[in-house]
Amino acid sequence: MSTDNAVSTDRGATTRPALHVTGLVKRYDEHTAVDGLDLRLEPGSILALLGPNGAGKTTTVEICEGFLTADAGCVRVLGLDPIADNDALRRRIGVMLQGGGAYPGARAEEMLRLCASYSADPIDPGWLLDVLGLADCARTSFRRLSGGQQQRLSLACAIVGRPELVFLDEPTAGLDAHARILVWELIDRLRGDGVSVLLTTHLMDEAEELADDVVIIDHGRVVAAGTPADLTSRGAENELRFSAPRGLDVALLLLALPEGYRCTETAPGSYLVHGPVTPQVLATVTAWFAKIDVLATDLRVETRSLSDVFLDLTGRALRS
Numbered sequence: 121m122s123t124d125n126a127v128s129t130d131r132g133a134t135t136r137p138a139l140h141v142t143g144l145v146k147r148y149d150e151h152t153a154v155d156g157l158d159l160r161l162e163p164g165s166i167l168a169l170l171g172p173n174g175a176g177k178t179t180t181v182e183i184c185e186g187f188l189t190a191d192a193g194c195v196r197v198l199g200l201d202p203i204a205d206n207d208a209l210r211r212r213i214g215v216m217l218q219g220g221g222a223y224p225g226a227r228a229e230e231m232l233r234l235c236a237s238y239s240a241d242p243i244d245p246g247w248l249l250d251v252l253g254l255a256d257c258a259r260t261s262f263r264r265l266s267g268g269q270q271q272r273l274s275l276a277c278a279i280v281g282r283p284e285l286v287f288l289d290e291p292t293a294g295l296d297a298h299a300r301i302l303v304w305e306l307i308d309r310l311r312g313d314g315v316s317v318l319l320t321t322h323l324m325d326e327a328e329e330l331a332d333d334v335v336i337i338d339h340g341r342v343v344a345a346g347t348p349a350d351l352t353s354r355g356a357e358n359e360l361r362f363s364a365p366r367g368l369d370v371a372l373l374l375l376a377l378p379e380g381y382r383c384t385e386t387a388p389g390s391y392l393v394h395g396p397v398t399p400q401v402l403a404t405v406t407a408w409f410a411k412i413d414v415l416a417t418d419l420r421v422e423t424r425s426l427s428d429v430f431l432d433l434t435g436r437a438l439r440s
């Protein structure tokens with residue numbers, strides 16, 4: 121996206137994290153909402169914060185944005201303190217405000233142009249309206265926009281000033297499938313242009329699609345962290361399924377596999393191999409097909425999704 125409207129920023133290479141949170145604690149009276157949380161967002165990457173309702177995601181994001189004070193711990197946003205250095209940070213970070221901020225009566229385009237006017241080098245507001253499918257409602261006041269249009273306009277306002285880091289708290293909540301894809305594409309472009317993104321979401325497909333790193337939190341604590349691939353493969357007993365003629369003598373297959381594997385014919389002609397599916401195991405199974413001269417079909421490795429991982433770790437399903 122190297123056009124005039126590119127979302128690129130000019131800040132040079134750095135290895136300093138875009139966001140670094142260590143030992144963060146936030147209490148509301150007796151209730152500890154965030155309980156010693158650590159996060160690290162690498163520059164130019166997307167970190168997804170996942171957690172069930174009440175896990176502490178919004179509280180964490182609002183502390184990072186400088187809207188709430190922490191009770192303990194250290195937060196560095198682009199190397200700065202979100203409260204003490206708030207003025208300097210405002211120009212460098214993007215925040216999605218719900219409810220249109222202070223201007224619910226302003227027209228969509230007016231609002232976006234006003235946000236753009238705070239930046240020395242904004243993205244073209246007309247281009248952003250177009251990309252987010254808002255061109256047709258440019259002259260509609262914020263309060264008359266649909267919920268999904270308001271959501272997309274809030275995103276546009278958050279990024280129009282070419283921030284180095286954006287905080288997106290459930291950016292696609294309530295959007296239809298088409299609008300969700302528009303937003304995903306824009307977030308992906310942001311990353312492509314070097315913007316760092318902290319995203320909270322309940323949508324596993326959103327995290328799997330967009331995030332470089334995922335942190336799963338529950339009761340204000342990190343319960344797992346890693347790339348989506350790390351998390352879905354960690355400890356996973358993947359399954360290998362295939363279709364083949366009925367009544368294969370699978371005992372012969374088991375002789376070729378390492379100890380501990382099982383193979384069952386789950387329905388006539390449908391087979392399931394239980395056990396970790398490594399490239400070697402896959403090769404052994406296909407070599408066995410060749411040896412017995414069987415053309416197996418529908419051969420597939422079933423992996424766990426982030427939803428399965430989340431359920432295992434928290435005992436709860438995510439809202440979807």
Ligand SMILES: Nc1ncnc2c1ncn2[C@@H]1O[C@H](COP(=O)(O)OP(=O)(O)OP(=O)(O)O)[C@@H](O)[C@H]1O
Binds near residue numbers: 176
């Ligand atoms: N202002 C407040 N006063 C008292 N308790 C609060 C306040 N804000 C949040 N909490 C509590 O802190 C905990 C964490 O809330 P938070 O909104 O950060 O969670 P969340 O992960 O963003 O949840 P959700 O997905 O439902 O938005 C919850 O138990 C919530 O009830």
